[in-house]
Amino acid sequence: MYIEEVFRRRNEVGGSIEVICGSMFSGKTEELIRRVNRARIAKVHVEIFSPVADTRYDKSALVSHNLNSIPSKAVDNASAILPLAAHVQVVGIDEAQFFDDDLPHVVSKLANSGVRVIVAGLDMDFKGRPFGSMPELMAMAESVTKLHAVCVKCGSPALNSYRLVPDESQVLLGEKESYEPRCRNCFNLDGIAG
Template sequence: MLFSEDVFKRKSEHGGSIEVICGSMFSGKTEELIRRLRRAQIAKLAVEIFKPQTDTRYHETDIVSHNQISIPSTPVDNASAILLLGSHVQVVGIDEAQFFDDELPYVCNTLANKGVRVIVAGLDMDYLGKPFGPMPAIIAMAESVTKVHAVCVKCGNPALYSYRLVSDNSRVLLGEMDTYEPRCRACYQLP
């Protein structure tokens, strides 16, 4: 996709920003996203929350953490829908950002340039340890990045990898503890 130069110019007078919460599965990304969004709601800011329509693991519409903490959201088919639905609020939350299309960085930047605080949560790496979806581009343009870690189930060290337990080579495989487990660098590399 081609981006017009003026979209990427920061407009500090508007006060918009992009915050990223990233890490492996089971690291608390969604919990942290929900915490930040609830604080914005307590401050009586206009908040809109989005998730990919394909993520129905815990609930059809709500964003739900693995610990069953939830917040209502709007499931969308593509990133451009976020731009349409989230352009008239003060805070936009986006969960499972790695599953969105390559338009998401443009959408986040456009909203931020319009003065919206955009909070994005997602996996920064897939199960092979490779950068995942639009996350690298969003991380590169964000004002702040919070990398959270799970606990390695093998040794107890901080885990940054999502180790796939099942034999499936598809890049996207929705799952929980029966499908993935968090592992540190050393335990992830074991044959």
């Protein structure tokens, strides 16, 4: 009941949902870290969460591809965020596409209770299809920032994450050995999208 009271009181302030999306290597995590650091400069209480399933870097820190980092908490599922965010004014959530289907409900509950929620994640999978809860989160958000990488084939803005390895599972954790950013034309030239 205490957590519900905290959420009720915080509602007087007014919360919001911000979504940062784009392809791999577009700077989503970097932008999330930048926004969270600005909140910390303002002496706002912040917590950052990531899914336990993302094992590429550090379970106690959010790390960008540029190796910038900030402390974070890895959680098993979206609902685990609520009790950990009871006294927080800003919540950052990275790799949102890997969370379970309860994430939009959790994000909405936080925002409705007065929390500024910043969510970052891939908006499309390696086949160019909407990924996880990202479309729903984007629809609920007050603001959506779509970032682009640089296409490794032609230098145009890249919106797709092209998979370099033969694996058809939707989730395949990897870095530059497994993915590269591609623009729409270069992505489609190799016959991946469909």
